[in-house]
Amino acid sequence: MKDEIQVGFIGNPNCGKTTLFNAYTGANLKVANWPGVTVEKKEGVFKYHNHRFKLVDLPGIYSLTSYTMEERLTREYILNSNVDVIVNIVDASSLERNLYLTLQLIELGKPVVMALNMMDIVEERGMEIDLHRLPEMLGIPVVPVSARKKTGLDILMHTVAHHRSKHMDQNLEHHHLKSAEKDPGHKHHEHRHEHHMEYTVVYNDKIEDKIDEISEFLQRKYGEMVNPRWHAIKIMELDESVLKKYPLELKGIVYNSYEEEIINQKYDFIEEIIEEVLVNKNKKAASTDKIDRILTHRYLGLPIFLLIMAFVFFLTFQIGDFVKGGFEVTLGAFSSGARYFLTTIHAGNFITSLLVDGVIAGVGGILTFLPNIFILFLALAYLEDSGYMSRVAYIMDGIMGKLGLSGRAFIPMLLGFGCTVPAIMASRSLENMRDSRRTILITPFMSCSARLPIYVLFSQMFFGKYAMLAAYSMYLLGIIVAILVAFAMNNKSDKNVGNTLLIELPEYKSPNIRTILIYVWEKVKEYLTKAGTTIFAASVIIWFILNFGTSGMVTDMSQSFGAMLGRMLEPVLAPAGLGMWQVVVALISGIAAKEIVVSSFSVLFHIGNITSPSGMASLTDILGQYGFGALNAYALMVFSLLYTPCAATIGVIQREMRSTKWTLFVIIFQLGIALLVSTLVYQIGSLFF
Amino acid sequence: MIGIMIGAVILGYTGYIIYRKSKDLKAGKSCCGGCSSCASKGKCHSN
Numbered sequence: 001m002k003d004e005i006q007v008g009f010i011g012n013p014n015c016g017k018t019t020l021f022n023a024y025t026g027a028n029l030k031v032a033n034w035p036g037v038t039v040e041k042k043e044g045v046f047k048y049h050n051h052r053f054k055l056v057d058l059p060g061i062y063s064l065t066s067y068t069m070e071e072r073l074t075r076e077y078i079l080n081s082n083v084d085v086i087v088n089i090v091d092a093s094s095l096e097r098n099l100y101l102t103l104q105l106i107e108l109g110k111p112v113v114m115a116l117n118m119m120d121i122v123e124e125r126g127m128e129i130d131l132h133r134l135p136e137m138l139g140i141p142v143v144p145v146s147a148r149k150k151t152g153l154d155i156l157m158h159t160v161a162h163h164r165s166k167h168m169d170q171n172l173e174h175h176h177l178k179s180a181e182k183d184p185g186h187k188h189h190e191h192r193h194e195h196h197m198e199y200t201v202v203y204n205d206k207i208e209d210k211i212d213e214i215s216e217f218l219q220r221k222y223g224e225m226v227n228p229r230w231h232a233i234k235i236m237e238l239d240e241s242v243l244k245k246y247p248l249e250l251k252g253i254v255y256n257s258y259e260e261e262i263i264n265q266k267y268d269f270i271e272e273i274i275e276e277v278l279v280n281k282n283k284k285a286a287s288t289d290k291i292d293r294i295l296t297h298r299y300l301g302l303p304i305f306l307l308i309m310a311f312v313f314f315l316t317f318q319i320g321d322f323v324k325g326g327f328e329v330t331l332g333a334f335s336s337g338a339r340y341f342l343t344t345i346h347a348g349n350f351i352t353s354l355l356v357d358g359v360i361a362g363v364g365g366i367l368t369f370l371p372n373i374f375i376l377f378l379a380l381a382y383l384e385d386s387g388y389m390s391r392v393a394y395i396m397d398g399i400m401g402k403l404g405l406s407g408r409a410f411i412p413m414l415l416g417f418g419c420t421v422p423a424i425m426a427s428r429s430l431e432n433m434r435d436s437r438r439t440i441l442i443t444p445f446m447s448c449s450a451r452l453p454i455y456v457l458f459s460q461m462f463f464g465k466y467a468m469l470a471a472y473s474m475y476l477l478g479i480i481v482a483i484l485v486a487f488a489m490n491n492k493s494d495k496n497v498g499n500t501l502l503i504e505l506p507e508y509k510s511p512n513i514r515t516i517l518i519y520v521w522e523k524v525k526e527y528l529t530k531a532g533t534t535i536f537a538a539s540v541i542i543w544f545i546l547n548f549g550t551s552g553m554v555t556d557m558s559q560s561f562g563a564m565l566g567r568m569l570e571p572v573l574a575p576a577g578l579g580m581w582q583v584v585v586a587l588i589s590g591i592a593a594k595e596i597v598v599s600s601f602s603v604l605f606h607i608g609n610i611t612s613p614s615g616m617a618s619l620t621d622i623l624g625q626y627g628f629g630a631l632n633a634y635a636l637m638v639f640s641l642l643y644t645p646c647a648a649t650i651g652v653i654q655r656e657m658r659s660t661k662w663t664l665f666v667i668i669f670q671l672g673i674a675l676l677v678s679t680l681v682y683q684i685g686s687l688f689f
Numbered sequence: 690m691i692g693i694m695i696g697a698v699i700l701g702y703t704g705y706i707i708y709r710k711s712k713d714l715k716a717g718k719s720c721c722g723g724c725s726s727c728a729s730k731g732k733c734h735s736n
Binding site for chain 1: 695700
């Protein structure tokens, strides 16, 4: 007997696979209720009694065809790996839709155990599932579980351990009444075949005859074949990958694809199952439908989304700023304490300045934005886990379609509100390279969280009570620019092949606190790590280039290497109202990470606590002396939003595009767009203000 | 003396960060962090 049992978790998107996987393995894998979150398989280990279960979490799929990357990955895993048992996770509240994949999995011939998840929702809706009849009709064990409440987990693995060596231990009792009704001349009990006792899904006689015939051919030609019936069905569907692997002379057997008939007969059987096992199915709670009637309304959907995002930024600003006060006081005290300590120990001006004006000002300035970042991610996680974000993708589908992009392209753009790196990576789930490249080109325009400190600082410095509005406008501008660029590209390129968005709109639910906390903690950890590494190093480098020049260490920054570099590029940014060498240096350093634009201002102007009211007042005064006002600040925010993405994003673009030429194009293109839009904003604004 | 030590620690740590970042970049690991929750982690990291 094998010590290890390999278990594949397979199911539709949003059925709770990753939550179940996390419950078993204790992993903190990203859980989200939109497709494309799990874009590769994940492995983990769970020990139960004397068994060691190797669990594999696979991407959510609706069928085992080979049209999408997720379907191909899952199918290849089942066919080519040593999986012992497939755990088919099924959303019990959407049993009818989930059963299609179940039937396909059973047909594959490997042992299947059904984990009937979300039974609590079924109960809440007043429905009941006949747990005796369902396994009887499917011929596989069915175990009710709750991934969220962690119930039924041991029983599921117990069943897996027992079921691994026998995949059809139930006595099948089903009739395929619907197929028989649609097949004139053949009553269900008149099937010539005895397949009802052997297989879960039995097609009409015409198809069964052909399956038998092809199976025999396959066995004769490819003796080693494990499941000739499944391969025969795939050949009848003219499945390209199976036909390529097992070439067969089809003349005289299959003249055209039987895919439609096979699908229809599967759905007939599903209808039959639902009629027999689902009690009170019409009692479905209509609350989700009622909410969706408003939130996904053709005309109201988009304005509601914009209002919700405005509320998110209201929270980010108001509550974030309230908490930020404490951080500022701590930073001020720490900065003063460090200066006092270094002076006491006679560390010298060089070290004191490097540590206090360079490191503490640079890193500390960024850390004070932690409350804002925390609130932003908390709100985004809440929206995502409640089920709303999937609706946003659905709302945007029509608009994206008009731009020649798949509605699915908006999913990476939504992820881009958090961080552009995973957003770019999510674009690989798009069906073709053309869509993928166009999405990569526009995704960096979405305002990531790293730009938030720039907006918070400059909007509060120059826009007073309209600060939130100014910052929020950046998010809107990012979406608008992305849409305009996609539109412009659509006119110049071929017409879209018509990839439509197939997205499941999950039930609205109270967000899971654990899921939200994991998500927010990961983001906070990421922010702190970045502050302690990239921003630390960048602050030190900036301090050096601003304190050293051709004659060695300088007391006047205008003689430094930084100033020389900034002056060279001043004329380029002057039309956008950004013709100050200090601004140029800050923007260049922002390519390492966007937050560094803020820490650069700390270092550039020797402001230890830049986010405190006194720090902001000092910076406003200094900038004012250079004629830098509200319009310049807005142009700076626009430029920061649109210009060359950060180094991490550039790296991931290079890897996803696999082309240095394309990566350079993205960098230059974004720089050009940033310059164009910020110049337009500044020049047009100058006419009015 | 303490000043030199503090300076050396800061510069040493900065050098280490630059070395690690450039090494990661060459190895194709260009994520900005937070990889543990990323669904595509396996594409960048072998473990």
